[in-house]
Amino acid sequence: MSESKAEVPARAGGELIEYVASSLLPTRHGDFRIHVYRAVGETVEHTVLVKGDLNGRENVLVRVHSECLTGDVFGSMRCDCGEQLDAAMAMINEAGAGAIVYLRGHEGRGIGLANKIRAYQLQDQGRDTVEANVDLGLPVDTRDYQAAAQILHHMGVTSICLITNNPAKMAKLEESGLRVAERIPVLIERTPHNTAYLRTKQEKLGHMLDFE
């Protein structure tokens, strides 16, 4: 299948990430292209789903999504990740242009899958999502967004409208040199499984949710 030049990123030079490969990816949320970037000197492979030609575009609709195996793959209802990913893909498909930057290595807000499940064990015993990390002697959130900013720069995106409820994510992307023009909320329906978790995210992590 032929590809337009703008859709095939060249290798990034002197950066944290390097471009590896790209192909078409039809999904239940429409047709995307998938690009894979490798974190230089690491084994982590970041993925970007792209709709449309974003080269040189401003105010591009973007979701920067932290990997969550339990939510994204298994449909866990403990968190809102899987539904946020679905919603963001649907929004970008509807808009006809945009990107999902899917960050590996962000699992558990940076503590990894095994530690996240250790934290879930503590949450099963009544601790909240923040207290559980602290009890384990682990940081609450170690994620950085430099790779995401560099990937978007590399794709020729000049500014973004970020699909998120987390103002800290906007600030960290801006600190990494990417202009965030606007925040687009992505609110997931509350259930008995996620209500306490979402409330803690609002109260302790600063997420803009709609609890009174």
Ligand SMILES: Nc1nc2c(ncn2[C@@H]2O[C@H](COP(=O)(O)OP(=O)(O)OP(=O)(O)O)[C@@H](O)[C@H]2O)c(=O)[nH]1
């Ligand atoms: N340590 C820990 N990580 C969690 C927990 N629940 C979800 N995560 C991880 O949190 C990350 C997503 O972060 P969130 O705080 O849900 O949301 P965000 O990315 O900061 O903000 P949004 O853009 O609004 O989704 C994923 O990597 C999940 O694996 C938990 O209870 N404990």
Ligand SMILES: [Zn+2]
């Ligand atoms: Zn999750």
